[in-house]
Amino acid sequence: MKACFMGLGYIGLPTAIISSQHGINVCGVDINPKVVEKTNKGELHIVEPGLQDLLKKAVDSKSLVASTTPFESDVYLIVVPTPFKAKHEPDISYVESATKAVIPLLKEGDLFIIESTSPVGTTEKMAELIFAERPELKGRIHIAYCPERVLPGNVIFELVNNDRVIGGIDDASADAAAEFYGKFVTGQLHKTNCRTAEMCKLVENSSRDVQIAFANELSMICEKAGINVWELISLANKHPRVNILQPGCGVGGHCIAVDPYFISSAFPNEAKIIAQARSINNYKSEWCVEKAKNAILSFELENGKKPQVALMGLAFKPNIDDLRESPAMKIAKYLVAEMPDVKFNIVEPNISSHPDFDIVDFQTAFEQSDIVVYLTAHKQFFTLPQEANDKLILDFCGVIKK
Numbered sequence: 001m002k003a004c005f006m007g008l009g010y011i012g013l014p015t016a017i018i019s020s021q022h023g024i025n026v027c028g029v030d031i032n033p034k035v036v037e038k039t040n041k042g043e044l045h046i047v048e049p050g051l052q053d054l055l056k057k058a059v060d061s062k063s064l065v066a067s068t069t070p071f072e073s074d075v076y077l078i079v080v081p082t083p084f085k086a087k088h089e090p091d092i093s094y095v096e097s098a099t100k101a102v103i104p105l106l107k108e109g110d111l112f113i114i115e116s117t118s119p120v121g122t123t124e125k126m127a128e129l130i131f132a133e134r135p136e137l138k139g140r141i142h143i144a145y146c147p148e149r150v151l152p153g154n155v156i157f158e159l160v161n162n163d164r165v166i167g168g169i170d171d172a173s174a175d176a177a178a179e180f181y182g183k184f185v186t187g188q189l190h191k192t193n194c195r196t197a198e199m200c201k202l203v204e205n206s207s208r209d210v211q212i213a214f215a216n217e218l219s220m221i222c223e224k225a226g227i228n229v230w231e232l233i234s235l236a237n238k239h240p241r242v243n244i245l246q247p248g249c250g251v252g253g254h255c256i257a258v259d260p261y262f263i264s265s266a267f268p269n270e271a272k273i274i275a276q277a278r279s280i281n282n283y284k285s286e287w288c289v290e291k292a293k294n295a296i297l298s299f300e301l302e303n304g305k306k307p308q309v310a311l312m313g314l315a316f317k318p319n320i321d322d323l324r325e326s327p328a329m330k331i332a333k334y335l336v337a338e339m340p341d342v343k344f345n346i347v348e349p350n351i352s353s354h355p356d357f358d359i360v361d362f363q364t365a366f367e368q369s370d371i372v373v374y375l376t377a378h379k380q381f382f383t384l385p386q387e388a389n390d391k392l393i394l395d396f397c398g399v400i401k402k
C-alpha cells in the first residue's frame, strides 16, 4: 500500500513516520522545500520526544520519502493547517489547495482522508471539488474525515493508542478509512458520518476551553473574595462528580484557543457558552498584565525605585519548549514593551536563547527580583522557596499551592 501525506507538520510528519513502520510506503509532501530537504536527510524539523530516531530509521529503510509534489498512491491524507482569518472565520484554503494537488492523481478504489481540523461541511465541499473535476470517480473512491487528537509531547504513544473517530461520506468510505487506520492504531476506531466527525474534533477542544474558562473565572472571583483558588478547586474536586480544571494566565497552543471559533463563527446565535469561554480565557491574560503592572507601580510608590521583576515561564504549557500562541509570551512581550524602564528577568528553563529576550536562569532571576510573576508552572519552579519576605510573588498558574 502507498500513502501520500499532504503536510509534514506537527501531526502529518509523526503520522507519516508511524504508518511507514507498518508496511505502508509513505510519500510525505510539504510545500516548504527546507522541510522536505531536512526530512529526506533524516533530520526532524519539529520538536517531539522520541521521533528523531524513528524518522532516521524510516528514511534509511526508504519506507518514507519526502517531496514537494505528491506521488501516485492508494491513500491520500490531508494534514495541513486550518488557521483563521480576520473575525475568527476558518481559512480552509490550505485544505483546498492540497486537495486540488491530488485530484489529477486519484484513481478508482483510492481513499482520500482529511485529518486537518475543519469547519463542519468541509469534507463534503472537498468531495464536490473532486467530483467536479473527476465526475467519473463518483461512487468509485472513498472519502473520509478522521481527526487526530494527540497531545503534543506524547504524540508517538497517543497516535497508536488513542481511539479515533472515522467519519465517511458514506458507509463504504468509513469502512475503508477504518481499515487503513487499523494498520497502525490499536485504540478503538469509531465509525460515523463526516459531519459528526468534523464537529466531534471541534467539540473536544471547545469542551476543554469551556472548562478552563470556568477555572479562570473562579480565579478572578477568588482574588476579589480573598480565597486561594487552588485550595478551593482541590477541595471542590473531592466531590465524586466534580472535576474542575486549573486556572492559568490564558489558553495557548494551536488547538484549544482556535477550534472553538470554528463553531462560534458558523453558529453565532447558538454558540453562547463557547464564545463566552473564548472571551474569558483571552481576558484572563489581560487581567494578569493589569495585576503585574499594578504590583510594579505600587512597589515604585512604596520604595521610590523601580523593582526588578522575574517573569517565570514563556511556554504555552508546563514542561515544554513550545512558545507558539503562548499567553505567557504575550504577557511578557506586553510588559517589556509597556514598561521599558523596568528590569525584567525573563525565564524559560526549556530554551537556551530567544531572539527578543535575554533568558535568565530561574534561580538567579528569583534571587535578584523584587517581584516574581509565575506565568507557566514548569517543574523547576516548584523547587524555589514558596515564600520570601523580601519579595512579592504573583502566582497565575498554581506554583504556590499554600
Ligand code: SAJ
Pocket (backbone or CB within 6 Å): 148, 149, 150, 151, 152, 204, 205, 208, 212, 245, 246, 247, 248, 249, 250, 251, 252, 253, 254, 255, 256, 316, 317, 318
Ligand atoms: N490549560 C489550563 N488549565 C488546565 C489545562 C490546560 O489553563 O487545567 C491551558 C494550558 O496551559 C495551555 C492550554 O490550556 O495553554 C492548552 O493545553 P492542553 O494541554 O490542554 O492542550 P493542547 O493544546 O496541548 O492539546 C489539545 C488536546 N485536546 C484536548 O485535551 C481536548 C489534544 O488532545 C488535541 O489533539 C490538541 O489540542 C489538538 O491538536 O487539537
